[in-house]
Amino acid sequence: MRNITEGIILKSFPLGEADLIVTIYTLDYGLVRVFAKSPRKTKSRFGSSLEPFSYNKITFLGNEDNNLPRLIQADIIYPFQSLRDNLKCYIKSTEILEVTLNLQPERLIVKELFYILLDTLKKLDSECNTNRWNLFYKIKLLKYSGLAPELSGCVICNCAGRTFYIHEGAVICEDCFIKGDYPRKISLSQGAINLYITILKWNWDNLHRIKPSDILNSELNNMIDRHIEYRSERNLKTKWFNFKVQQVMGSSVTTP
Ligand SMILES: [Zn+2]
Numbered sequence: 001m002r003n004i005t006e007g008i009i010l011k012s013f014p015l016g017e018a019d020l021i022v023t024i025y026t027l028d029y030g031l032v033r034v035f036a037k038s039p040r041k042t043k044s045r046f047g048s049s050l051e052p053f054s055y056n057k058i059t060f061l062g063n064e065d066n067n068l069p070r071l072i073q074a075d076i077i078y079p080f081q082s083l084r085d086n087l088k089c090y091i092k093s094t095e096i097l098e099v100t101l102n103l104q105p106e107r108l109i110v111k112e113l114f115y116i117l118l119d120t121l122k123k124l125d126s127e128c129n130t131n132r133w134n135l136f137y138k139i140k141l142l143k144y145s146g147l148a149p150e151l152s153g154c155v156i157c158n159c160a161g162r163t164f165y166i167h168e169g170a171v172i173c174e175d176c177f178i179k180g181d182y183p184r185k186i187s188l189s190q191g192a193i194n195l196y197i198t199i200l201k202w203n204w205d206n207l208h209r210i211k212p213s214d215i216l217n218s219e220l221n222n223m224i225d226r227h228i229e230y231r232s233e234r235n236l237k238t239k240w241f242n243f244k245v246q247q248v249m250g251s252s253v254t255t256p
Helices: 081-085 087-103 111-126 132-144 190-201 204-209 214-232 237-252
Strands: 002-015 019-026 030-036 055-061 070-078 163-165 185-187
Touching (some): 002 087, 002 111, 081 111, 087 214, 087 237, 111 132, 111 204, 132 190, 132 204
Parallel strands (some): 030 070
Antiparallel strands (some): 002 055, 163 185
């Protein structure tokens, strides 16, 4: 079965001397892993189309039952080369790929999320000096993955509350959560909660109107990162990498 669609390369992993396993987020099939024969040989027909970020028209053989469908063609629609050439942009954009890999199951088709991912990379391509698009993307990704935190009041009694419990993925008020010591909790400002609810509810096309302060962006982003790490049971490598880069280069490189 021949499948033709558009896809963004999330990850390429070497297999043997010349082959690759490539993870692609596609418009029509969701996240797929494919086998690419000999792309690492010089003059391969794949060229640089299998590098992370590349937005391609792709053709692969095999259906859902195939463990590893075979990629037979990838033609670059947009390479996002500038994301790769600028270290600050590269780190920010890599985080976007990483959270997508960690949260999206294979073959779950969410066309809205595909277009949001594509648009986020375009925004980072042209607006790399702001931190808001990473935060916006992560919240929409959580929504479409069915993992959005509940912050609009205590999840048990619906009364006001601002303490987020990571294990529950929700705000719980003191009356409902009185027993024991729960170290994995985060106190949030009302501003961060309001910002989250707005991003979650608003249409993607309207989010450009929201320009949160760096402090608010950072507060909400830290909570979202811890939630993503807990839900995916994986630490965010890009966060660690960014920390190391900051140590080497000073504070000139920051992710949200
Ligand atoms: Zn309650």
